[in-house]
Amino acid sequence: MRIQIEELRDRARQAHRLWEACILCGRRCQINRRERAGLCRAGNQAVVASYGPHWGEERPLVGTGGSGTIFFSYCNLSCVFCQNFDISHEAEGEEVDGARLGAIILSLQKQGCENINLVSPTHYVPVILDGLTQAAEKGLHVPIVYNSGGYDSLEILQLLDGIIDIYLPDFKFASDDLGQRFCGVKDYASVAKAALKEMYRQVGLPQLDEEGTAQKGLIIRHLMMPALPDNTLDAIRFIVDEVSPQSWVNVMAQYYPAYRAEEHPPIDKPLSRREYLQVIKQIKLLGPELKLLNGL
Template sequence: MSASYLKLAAGELAKRAEKALDMLARCTVCAQECRVNRLEGRLGVCRAGRKAAVSGYGPHFGEEAPLVGRRGSGTVFFTHCNLSCRFCQNCEISQEGEGREVSAGELAGMMLDLQKRGCHNVNLVSPSHFVPQFLEALTIAAAGGLRIPIVYNTGGYDSLETLDLLDGVIDIYMPDIKFADDDAGKKYAGAAGYFSVARRAVKKMHEQVGDLVLDEEGIAVRGLLVRHLVLPGNLARTEKVMEFLAGEISKDTFVNVMDQYHPAYRAFEHPELSRRITAKEYREALEAARKAGLRRVYVD
């Protein structure tokens, strides 16, 4: 199966990139809708400017098996984030700005290098605030021979307008639905209306790519893969996340119910976040997924 972006009409990627870059002038690239002029270096919630910023890239073997295969998932770790999760486990990158700005040509070169190194895909980690820069780079990379699928690995707080620009570009959407509660999203991630936004975004993603499709070797080639991190005290309202996926997306949604929460970054400012989850809490989360009727629950 060919990567989606290779099927676009000639010149379409460049048109999408131009349209996305125009959004930076009064930025509405993500659901924060800060409306600052990033083209002139003004900074909004994500603290990112005109250029993409990257903390590192390379084959990664810690992702879900359908992404990793034998040769790894080709991750590009973007600096900054459009969320400010109090418990972020990558806070040096997302909140403290570890990384460097790169040109479109440099970003394209990274993607091509990942392909050359045999990675099964290009995995964009926290890309929501850098979609224009990604499209600009993909235009160059595709012309230079990029052929592998693109994974959009997001915190779920995505703009529908931006997702429309990614229709026919992204092969695999991998949103993390963090909370099924708008108040919790605002309190713990600085994201107003988080679940309302994420619901609409995930529906749009599924409309574009459908359920996750694996090839004969078990490698993901297209579709939706959802992650959900179980939080202590069920702060994320896991059962509501699972009911949404089963009832409004598909009972065949591939969902990874993750148990690796530990207090990080500013979690200790919130007593309710200052402990790991228990084995019982994780079992209850898995049971919530099964009770909702989900048939593809992934456990590491």
Template sequence: MLAECCLCPRHCGVNRLGGESGKCRVTGQTMVSSYGPHFGEEAPLVGRYGSGTIFFTYCNLRCVFCQNYDISQLGNGSAVDGEELAGMMLSLQAKGCHNINLVSPTHVVPYILEALELAASRGLYLPLVYNTGGYDSVETLKLLDGVVDIYMPDMKYSDEKTGEQLSGIKNYPQVNRAAVKEMHRQVGDLQLDEQEVAQRGLLVRHLVLPNRLAGTEAVVRFLAQEVSTNTYLNVMAQYRPCYKAFEIPELARPVNRQEFSEAIDLTHQQGLSRLDKQQISLPLRLILG
């Protein structure tokens, strides 16, 4: 898959094993920006001791408003091998984290699988979270069937032109929807233990954008009609202009109260009621001042 790279739907076809790089700008190695317990994730992932996040450098998307652009676009991070990546996973487990949360894993799946084999042989048992921007190929996802416990994709847009303008890809909605359906086929709806900590299932993120650019109505309708009305959904209001967002007038301000309230109403109208309360309450306080 790396000799003629087809890991993601971009199908760049470059020889990453030979040092070439495609749209994600990663060659034959993995880069990690940081790792550690994280308490800002969704409530079922954080629990009491945090989500064990590993932030991979670079991304297969080019979102102009990315809040982590220093990692995803500017390449902040260091190269690691399979031994080091496995060690990070085991270290997070030793710290008491509830899961291993792989952030932006799409372009480094083979290296993750290599590290997981090492870590599992040394006692790794935590649920594995695949935390993705949502531009994933079904073929690659099928390699993860039985490996990933919790899928956490973004559903960024419902309009092709918006995806091309804001993330540099023409077919985001179609690819994203096929990926989300495959994820749900593998793991089903989100399942929590007696402490309300996620063990398995699908958790979807949707960032509300100014001027309705995210196409929330079509996103939640798809989830309700083609995935499950029991989908656990995080409708996020924390958008703020970052990176190149100020170059696009429609993105050059935060989301307002009306836009976020409308997004929540649309979600309820479609019968989706499993919303992440931790993530909703904080942005509302910020918006309402």
């Protein structure tokens, strides 16, 4: 975090004003979240599904203490292939205010976590900023990771400038048509592309400490999906051409047909290793300077 506490307090106040006619994400539903739930189905308190040290993130985020993940319930997308649908759709978890969230953040730091990893944070940014303020007043010092689905409004990202150290967005689809088909929003790609460029403007390429643990920067995730190689290549092409040819990208291979994916061919089957490796070869030709975190 690169801003002072008083500025952080002011950003939290600004975020709450955006909440009154909500434009936190690309849906821009303009619902007064103080009075009722938005299209994301979330109200004016954050719901935390779980939290704790996590060892399954990218290696630069894990270090020796693990990534201090906080999984938030509900979601601003409606992905038919959601692998965490019990959290994003069924909203299991504990309702928290800023004070409780601040205590959770500090508990993760005390456990030795390398960072605070906010998973699916977009629709709760006002409460998150309240929690970060509470934690900062009591000694928060580890990097803050913003781990979103990429469907973030520019207004909310600009409020986060200087607060977020590491952006970890998904870049699911490079075309709005696919976003409409599989995520339930008409402009996923347009919003995500603008968000990626803003995130990169704020934090640039990853910077590591002497132990190889990320302290700042943009790391992009892309989940490769079956029978959609052009989507992956188009996503990589955008990253190389419009973000940075030296971007850090995790092209993930763990797709399987979760939630309602079996109703939506061609993503109604697992991704084959052969298909994955074939596309990775093409990615290396498209972006020879990319830092690929998939280990292949």
